[in-house]
Amino acid sequence: MMRLSWRQFRAQAAVAVGLLVAVAVVFLTTRGHLDHLYAVYDKANAACIASSNCPGVSINLSKVDQLLELVGTALVVVPALVGAFWGAPLIAREFENGTHRLAWTQSVTRARWLATKLGVVGLASVAVSGLLSLLVTWWSAPIDRSHTNRFASGMFGERNVTPLGYAAFGFALGVVTGLLMRRTLPAMAATIVGFLAVRMAVTYVVRPYIFSPRHQSLALDPNSMGYGTTNGGPSTLMPNPPNLPNAWVYSTHIVDNAGHGVTAQLVAATCPSLGQPGGGGPRPGSGTDIRTVVPAGVQSALQDCVTKLSATFHEAVTYQPANRYWTLQWGETFVYFAGAVALAAFCFWWIRGRAT
Amino acid sequence: MTDVLDAQGLGKRYRKRWALRDCTLQVPAGRVVGLVGPNGAGKTTLLHLAVGLLAPSAGTVGVLGGRPAASPTQLGRVGFVAQETPLYAALSVADHLKFGAWLNPNWDAGIAARRIDQLGLDPKQRAGKLSGGQRAQLALTLAIAKRPELLVLDEPVASLDPLARHQFLQHLMEAAADDGVSIVLSSHLVSDLERVCDYLIVLVDSRVQVAGDVDDLLACHHRLIGPRRDADRLPANQEVIEASHTDRQSTFVVRTDGPVLDPAWTVEQIGLEDLVLAYMRRASNTANSNTANNNTANSANLGGVE
Numbered sequence: 293m294m295r296l297s298w299r300q301f302r303a304q305a306a307v308a309v310g311l312l313v314a315v316a317v318v319f320l321t322t323r324g325h326l327d328h329l330y331a332v333y334d335k336a337n338a339a340c341i342a343s344s345n346c347p348g349v350s351i352n353l354s355k356v357d358q359l360l361e362l363v364g365t366a367l368v369v370v371p372a373l374v375g376a377f378w379g380a381p382l383i384a385r386e387f388e389n390g391t392h393r394l395a396w397t398q399s400v401t402r403a404r405w406l407a408t409k410l411g412v413v414g415l416a417s418v419a420v421s422g423l424l425s426l427l428v429t430w431w432s433a434p435i436d437r438s439h440t441n442r443f444a445s446g447m448f449g450e451r452n453v454t455p456l457g458y459a460a461f462g463f464a465l466g467v468v469t470g471l472l473m474r475r476t477l478p479a480m481a482a483t484i485v486g487f488l489a490v491r492m493a494v495t496y497v498v499r500p501y502i503f504s505p506r507h508q509s510l511a512l513d514p515n516s517m518g519y520g521t522t523n524g525g526p527s528t529l530m531p532n533p534p535n536l537p538n539a540w541v542y543s544t545h546i547v548d549n550a551g552h553g554v555t556a557q558l559v560a561a562t563c564p565s566l567g568q569p570g571g572g573g574p575r576p577g578s579g580t581d582i583r584t585v586v587p588a589g590v591q592s593a594l595q596d597c598v599t600k601l602s603a604t605f606h607e608a609v610t611y612q613p614a615n616r617y618w619t620l621q622w623g624e625t626f627v628y629f630a631g632a633v634a635l636a637a638f639c640f641w642w643i644r645g646r647a648t
Numbered sequence: 649m650t651d652v653l654d655a656q657g658l659g660k661r662y663r664k665r666w667a668l669r670d671c672t673l674q675v676p677a678g679r680v681v682g683l684v685g686p687n688g689a690g691k692t693t694l695l696h697l698a699v700g701l702l703a704p705s706a707g708t709v710g711v712l713g714g715r716p717a718a719s720p721t722q723l724g725r726v727g728f729v730a731q732e733t734p735l736y737a738a739l740s741v742a743d744h745l746k747f748g749a750w751l752n753p754n755w756d757a758g759i760a761a762r763r764i765d766q767l768g769l770d771p772k773q774r775a776g777k778l779s780g781g782q783r784a785q786l787a788l789t790l791a792i793a794k795r796p797e798l799l800v801l802d803e804p805v806a807s808l809d810p811l812a813r814h815q816f817l818q819h820l821m822e823a824a825a826d827d828g829v830s831i832v833l834s835s836h837l838v839s840d841l842e843r844v845c846d847y848l849i850v851l852v853d854s855r856v857q858v859a860g861d862v863d864d865l866l867a868c869h870h871r872l873i874g875p876r877r878d879a880d881r882l883p884a885n886q887e888v889i890e891a892s893h894t895d896r897q898s899t900f901v902v903r904t905d906g907p908v909l910d911p912a913w914t915v916e917q918i919g920l921e922d923l924v925l926a927y928m929r930r931a932s933n934t935a936n937s938n939t940a941n942n943n944t945a946n947s948a949n950l951g952g953v954e
Contacts, residue, residue: 295746299743300736300739390730390731391735393728394736394787397700397717398723398747398751399721399723399794400751401719
């Protein structure tokens with residue numbers, strides 16, 4: 293049965309190996325250049341920070357480099373493609389051509405047939421995704437080093453172990469979709485849509501809650517507090533991001549001890565001079581950036597205001613600390629693997645005496 | 649000797665529709681069984697139940713004394729050629745033989761190679777490029793070379809031209825003669841089965857109408873022609889399968905175990921095709937009158953006449 297599975301899969305496997313080799317060659321040949329670029333950047337950046345006036349340093353990324361960065365991002369769709377091209381046809385194509393009647397009447401039970409197919413192609417899916425992730429993680433290491441948040445949605449799922457879980461799940465989802473729809477092409481389309489929907493839902497709705505976040509409260513810092521508005525609302529105090537390097541910060545709020553947030557009205561009442569023409573603060577609607585140079589008068593008005601408010605208010609930060617990166621990586625990978633196992637179990641249940 | 653096929657109250661339902669119901673049959677070993685009935689009668693359903701591709705909704709089915717597809721051993725004892733003889737289009741003839749060898753511990757590579765050679769098939773040819781007749785022959789080769797005790801074929805010749813049809817059935821009969829393998833094959837044409845079968849099952853409208861040894865069936869069915877009379881005036885041991893009347897003459901197809909003694913009748917032998925047609929017409933009349941008034945004199949349980 294193993295040999296049959298391999299015989300039926302080897303053409304697809306060859307395509308995957310070809311693509312992997314192509315990506316590997318491109319990455320291996322360009323990585324040195326990328327390393328050099330970032331070494332230069334790091335050096336210039338360090339020198340800039342050491343100097344008294346640092347306007348910022350830019351990296352000389354070429355168009356090609358930016359294009360290559362996209363390859364890393366493309367890893368998002370690889371599990372969806374694995375599901376569509378390897379998972380969906382696995383059983384749907386047999387149904388479409390009636391060959392399941394040939395396969396299931398040989399001296400091999402249906403359960404073993406399914407187990408072997410799922411095993412061979414499923415392992416290949418995970419392996420391909422894993423190798424690709426390894427390549428991408430290695431190649432983009434210099435880029436990633438310059439980012440402060442490895443949890444960012446464009447990076448967390450495209451590096452290290454999470455792609456393995458995605459591939460297993462995408463493949464199993466494809467198999468189940470093919471099993472239920474019994475037609476290859478619609479099943480492929482449904483797999484891609486379904487996988488991306490699950491992936492988005494998990495990224496934005498499930499991931500933040502797999503491990504409960506930590507909370508931290510900070511005293512209001514008059515020197516780093518901003519003032520402005522978002523989306524055209526009334527101007528209020530804008531807390532500065534806390535100093536938590538590489539952490540995944542969910543939210544930063546200014547609250548009192550009872551947990552009530554600071555309101556624009558309260559800020560206006562406490563500090564009537566803020567936001568008035570000539571009275572201080574950037575103009576409403578302009579947003580705030582503490583790095584922009586503001587007139588000294590404005591600055592001190594804001595500082596006074598923050599000092600007054602800090603008697604009752606503090607900054608509440610909800611976040612995942614940087615050292616939980618691997619816990620979250622494995623946690624999410626586990627969630628997806630568990631999903632894949634559940635889908636595979638469904639296949640076994642469904643295929644017992646039902647389909648013909 | 650264990651029955652090749654033993655069905656007790658076997659039924660299969662798809663949602664609300666019964667594809668097969670109240671099927672009770674015992675088919676002895678060593679026979680060539682023809683399963684005949686119009687398209688959509690439930691032949692494929694019965695065969696799929698027998699090879700374990702389907703699970704029954706009602707009743708039980710035993711094949712060679714075991715539950716279909718219950719184990720690799722049981723699977724190995726039954727060879728199946730599905731309708732339209734599905735094959736892997738991208739795999740070559742040789743690949744298919746390898747596939748058979750990998751999946752069947754009793755695989756006889758010698759038989760397979762000899763048959764492919766006899767048929768003049770190119771081992772490197774892709775299955776997708778084969779003609780209908782060649783596909784059917786390759787599928788039959790796969791089923792024979794696994795050395796089954798029972799060979800089940802679902803409409804194997806339906807899509808073949810007369811020459812290929814003849815050749816296929818001839819090969820099938822040779823295989824049966826060589827191995828003493830039991831065979832069940834279905835067709836919607838009696839003429840396909842007439843030459844090869846010694847046992848017949850007539851399946852119409854998801855019910856078995858009649859089943860039995862072909863010689864026995866021919867011996868106990870007669871066509872009676874005589875002066876006009878009503879069917880209910882025939883002796884109790886003569887079951888009327890079909891009746892037709894003109895103004896002055898009646899023609900009956902009857903089933904009876906005893907001789908027909910009434911001198912008013914001209915008794916004719918009935919051919920297998922006419923016999924099957926008589927059962928098919930009765931079944932469709934029953935179905936029609938059932939829909940009309942939901943009750944008829946003919947609606948007695950006709951399944952499993954053994």
